[in-house]
């Protein structure tokens with residue numbers, strides 16, 4: 266399924282169309298006006314304001330309040346275009362690339378990319394479906410001139426349900442103390458975990474069914490136990506950080522990683538409308 270740039274621009278030709286979409290998404294389930302209680306309320310757009318008003322009582326709704334667009338003076342059409350570009354990209358879109366495509370300043374495009382990545386954060390534990398969950402860590406190369414590889418790279422923990430979703434976390438050090446809370450928060454206890462034989466996973470067997478695979482011996486498959494799915498994710502992430510972002514600081518790595526995780530989780534869907542829905546779904 267494809268959603269083209271042309272389709273997007275025809276659906277959202279101007280800021281009024283964008284605002285209308287957000288207002289409707291926000292109020293899709295509104296059976297009655299929250300103020301006067303009239304059923305199936307009719308709202309009209311207030312002229313020159315980013316606001317809609319109930320025909321019966323004058324109750325006003327500002328769809329952008331509490332969203333990533335609230336404090337922005339950038340036109341909504343540019344925001345939608347940026348969200349579109351991030352949604353169709355395979356390797357991620359750098360702020361520099363957004364600047365080129367949208368004609369905004371670097372500062373603006375950098376902030377937009379950062380805010381859109383906030384929409385891409387995902388929650389919810391894995392392990393509902395009874396499939397094994399691979400847990401592994403990788404080191405992503407950072408900026409700087411350190412000679413020691415690990416000094417200059419940031420560990421990322423990940424858990425992926427075979428055939429399902431991924432959860433990730435950027436940590437300062439990959440240790441038992443950082444791995445266990447990550448696993449508890451992202452995988453239901455009692456699930457089957459596949460890891461390598463790293464000592465950071467030595468406690469998981471107290472809470473999970475645990476099988477390990479020996480990486481050092483190049484034994485990637487043992488009795489059907491692998492961490493191949495997660496390695497596919499990590500190698501794509503590394504390629505993209507190298508190619509698109511040219512190594513990132515640990516500070517920004519977390520938001521890039523959540524962008525990649527989101528892309529992985531929604532790889533079979535059209536991501537653009539999913540992200541627009543998340544704009545108005547306030548926490």
Ligand SMILES: [Zn+2]
Pocket residue numbers: 298299300301302303306319320321322323324
């Ligand atoms: Zn009303």
